[in-house]
Amino acid sequence: MKLRNALIAASAIVSVAATAASADELTIATVNNGDMIRMQGMTDDFTKKTGHTVEWVTLEENVLRQRVTTDISTKGGAFDIMTIGMYETPIWGANGWLVPLDDLSDEYDADDILPAMAGGLSHDGTLYAAPFYGESSMIMYRTDLMEKAGMEMPEAPSWSFIAKAARAMTDRDEEINGICLRGKAGWGEGGAFITAMSNSFGARWFDEDWNAQFDTREWSDTLNFYKNMMDDAGPPGYATNGFNENLSLFQQGKCGMWIDATVAASFVTNPKDSTVADKVGFALAPDNGLGVRSNWLWAWALAIPAGTKKEAAAKEFIEWATSNGYIELVAEKEGWANVPPGARTSLYKNPNYKKVPFAQMTLDSILSADPNNSTVDPSPYVGVQFAAIPEFAGIATEVSQEFSAAYAGQQTIEEALAKAQALTNDAMEAAGYR
Amino acid sequence: MARAVSSNRKLLNTLIAWTIGLIIFFPILWTILTSFKTEAQAIADPPIFFFFDWTTENYSVVQERSNYMRFLWNSIIIAGVSTILGLIIAIPAAWSMAFVPSKRTKDILLWMLSTKMLPAVGVLYPIYLIFIQLGILDTRIGLIVVVMLINLPIIVWMLYTYFKEIPGEILEASRMDGASLKDEILYVLAPMAVPGIASTLLLNFILAWNEAFWTLNLTAAKAAPLTAFIASYSSPEGLFFAKLSAASTMAIAPILILGWFSQKQLVRGLTFGAVK
């Protein structure tokens, strides 16, 4: 036992010496979300512990995606760590573009990562990106408006209840919209929402032979239900609203309900930015009694491009940023409600975190999403609000543009679905699936 | 312009022109005003114009998030050096086109302009691969060269139209007097060309400053200019109008100030030979 301790101590000294000898400068590409911005503010802690310094490249989500994809597919080497999501990780991992994260230290405790997250960030059982935070989607609603409408939100509501409540809560004179949902074009915006919603209506993107399914009744039901509800109870111009627009509306008290990312819970309950912070309730995303709910699963994660010369330092950073230690650091400085959620099992067992009002609902939502069985009918793809194939992002963006045009009344839902069907099949043919 | 104008007419002109000027300027003014509001005041209904609690908090938040000075410095270097480099290459070319024209001069000129029509995004991958090969990804040198090449046609074109307005007789006279080519350029042409060169410099500095595709896609941390700075504010968490305004103001302020101070020069040089 003593010998072992001595060995560990010795190796620790060696590793300290090694890190001290080669203080690297890491270039990290990341998305401009609140949690990432907060991490940038904490970088000093990392530098103090390891001696490495960090250069941040913070970009808006869409710009980040195109920037890192160009770099990794050309092996440009501009970044040592990239912030990527559940969509990119398995594809890039399969291409051998990422450094496997299977040798993280014991202290880091990789087994503590929520299985749903680890599963979505792996390829063939190997972890390729460590989750910084994970999210599902859920209903956030105004308890006061719900009461005023004389209704009560169940823990796990159905879509028909939501539609009824949305119409009841709407008060156009007071500029209160019963429900705010994403309608903005883009696969990660309105595309993600409508895909997750369609799952609960029994729709799917592709059948088992990769044929597009937009000519099915399930898809037309989904879109008609969405558009009817939003026309009656949604905010003006909802066809251009994404996460940010809806967050802003909700914080201003202009939405009765909002179904969106679980991470938004900490923003809408933060009295500094939200005018309705003390009147927010949470519930599971709705379903239609078909056994699949309409919530998604997503993680923003840190990955190391293969071929970087600073692999060791990059791993140190990932271990620092996605560790329990980092969570405690944030809790200490900003309070438990603001720690990055959804990545680690132990967080949800922490008594301090259990007191946070949205903690349990977040965990329940995450646990109820299954990327491998996301649709009612069997489908050939992995992913809840996306299909983890390289062609999906391009196709889904175009499809969601057609949908948004239908929401805005520029074409009918039938026209939008017919175009979506044609362009999806065309692209899948070009990629050699059919 | 020595027309006698009644002061009624002048008053009317002033009123109309100021109204239009303020309408055109209003988006910028509104952005600057909003950047000094709190977030709540920024979205107040009805909008508040001047009577709010002025605060500089947004600026400190933006500064805390990103190192503004480095972005600014990169912008200055990239826009400045690329413009000067472009001028060094373009002045002789434009000079020779203007004073020793051949049959193909105009074709060459138009061809140069047409190189600007190749859609940038179509060649992103090729250029990116070349940059990797040359090892100039995320370096100022790389960006200076690209931005210089993008603006070179405009620089040549502007200088050419300007040089053409310099009367040829003066040149001939100086040649008769036995002036060498060097003297000719230095003592005869340069003084007459300075306003044109100055405004070309200004206009292309602005164009280089605002170039957003290559400066964003070929940089990471080290060489990123203000166009990359603003790309991290395109959609922050929630719609924080005041902080967005602060970031926007910081991104455009330097060039706006430069533009205002040099406005006269810009107008004078921008004649493109239209002045007869």
Added chain:
Amino acid sequence: MATQQSRSAARMMMAPAVILLLAWMLVPLIMTVWFSFRKYLPLRGGDLGFVGFENYSRFISSSSFWPSVQTTLIIVGGVLLITIVFGVILALLLDQPMWGQGVVRILVIAPFFVMPTVSALVWKNMFMDPVNGIFAHLWKFFGAEPVQWLSQESLPSIVMIVSWQWLPFATLILLTAVQSLDSEQLEAAEMDGAPYLKRFWFIVLPHLSRAITIVLLIQTIFLLSIFAEIFVTTGGAFGTKTLTYLIFQRVLESQNVGLGSAGGVYAIILANIIAIFLMRIVGKNLDT
């Protein structure tokens, strides 16, 4: 007049610019043409071999192709029309005697200094937002239903944003031309009792024709490649996908470089058609 010696000196002086631009044009052009014949999918392992004209036929048969050409032409044409018409009016107005001429001139040219991304962000969020935008407040103040600018009036909105950015450029160039107008000629016409419109049509406009051509040429070059204004505001939805944007979608969103390159070749063809058309007008006007 030019001697043999000065001719070769002239060639020497032109050489650096010509060679540089030739390289800058030819290298990417050749690579674009090369990739357009290949199946190049970065996410599927890169260059997967020769496919003939498949990329070309696929790009043009896409349901987005012709609408995108149409959108491009509408945006370019719309912005040119607005900036030139208002540019002429503004230039004539700014040439009139008034108090504070210098300040007004600064106000009018200021938008030219604003980065496209910034101007798109400001217009989209602070003006065109259907709930919190200034326009929405203005419409509500007059008791009207706020317009959903970027979804229901998407193309006019983008034309408006881009026109705002380019109006200063047009005004500046036209203003310098107006200032050089022969005032004696105008006064003589005025004495003869020619009405204002007639004077404008027969004296002012011909004088401005060369400046207008220059505005037309330079702006077209920049307008054909506008991108940030669309990327930030609509992301290509609601019928605002230009040819440049379509190529962007193919290359970066669909990660199909071959297909995007074929689109690039089409874009060059379109640009050249417009260029030839323009050069005809410009060439004629520049000879004078």
